[in-house]
Amino acid sequence: MERETESRVYGWEPGEQAGRTVGREYAELVGGLLDGQLLDVTGWTAADRAGGVLLIADLGxxxxxxxxxxxPDDDDAAGGLFRWRGDTA
Known part of the structure; x- marks a missing residue:
């Protein structure tokens, strides 16, 4: 598969996947410990995205x-940004 060079995809170890894979859909994580990582949202419905996500962050x-x-970031009409809202147990 063809890849572009950029941020690491959440859930992949460093070096396993350098960035976006063509044909997949991603949201960029903004803020918090995971800032700049990509979240693979391929196949997510609008309702899935609207609900947000809790991601494992062992250093939080x-x-x-x-x-x-x-x-999802309220100021991002395209829906490509997920903003950090805090940490939880």
Whole structure:
């Protein structure tokens, strides 16, 4: 598969996937510990996206097992940005 060089995709280890894969759809994570990473949202419905996501962030406020709360950015009409809303246990 053809790849573009850019931010790491969330859930992949460094070096496993350098960035976007052609034919996949991504949201960029903005803020928090995962800032700049890409979240693969291929196949997500509008309702899935609207609900946001809790992503494992072991180095966050709650340590191992903690989650980072990301949701679509209200100022991004295209829906390509998920903004950090805080950490949770």
């Amino acid at each position: 406020l709650y340590g191992p097992g903690g989650r980072a709360d990301y949701a």
